[in-house]
Amino acid sequence: MAINFEKALGIHEQALTLRSNRAAVLANNLANADTPGFKAKDIDFQAILRGQVQINEFRTVLQSTHHRHFDGVQEQIAYDTLYRIPQQPSIDGNTVEEQVENAEYMKNSLAFQASFTFLNSKFKGINAAIKGE
Secondary structure: OOOOHHHHHOOHHHHHHHHHHHHHHHHHHHHOOOOOOOOOEEEOHHHHHHHHHHHHHHHHHOOOOOOOOOOOOOOOOOOOEEEOOOOOOOOOOOOOOHHHHHHHHHHHHHHHHHHHHHHHHHHHHHHHHHHOO
C-alpha cells in the first residue's frame, strides 16, 4: 500500500509555504519603513487557508477513473497581497507602522514554527510506521 502524503500531512505543507511568503511580504514592509510613499502590504492568511481547505475537500469528492486523468484543481496557492490600513498615517504617505509589522512578523514566525514542528512529528510518525516500530 502506497503512502499518500497529501492525506498524511493535510494542509500543513501549504500553510508552511504561505507563512514563508507572508514573512517575505512583512520583511519587505519593514525594509521600506522609511521609504516615502511606500504602502504596507499583507496576506490574509485565514481567508487563503479557508479557500485551500475547500479545494482539498473538493479534491476528495472528485474521483478519477484513470490514473492519467488530471485532478482539475490548481496545485499552487494563489493569493493577493492586500494594502494595510494604517492606524496613524504618516505625513510622507508611508503606511508602514514598525511596531505593527514587528508584531505581525513575530506572530507569523511563531505560527510557522508551530506548523513546522507539527509536520516534523508527522514525518517521525510515518517513519516509525514504515520501520514497524
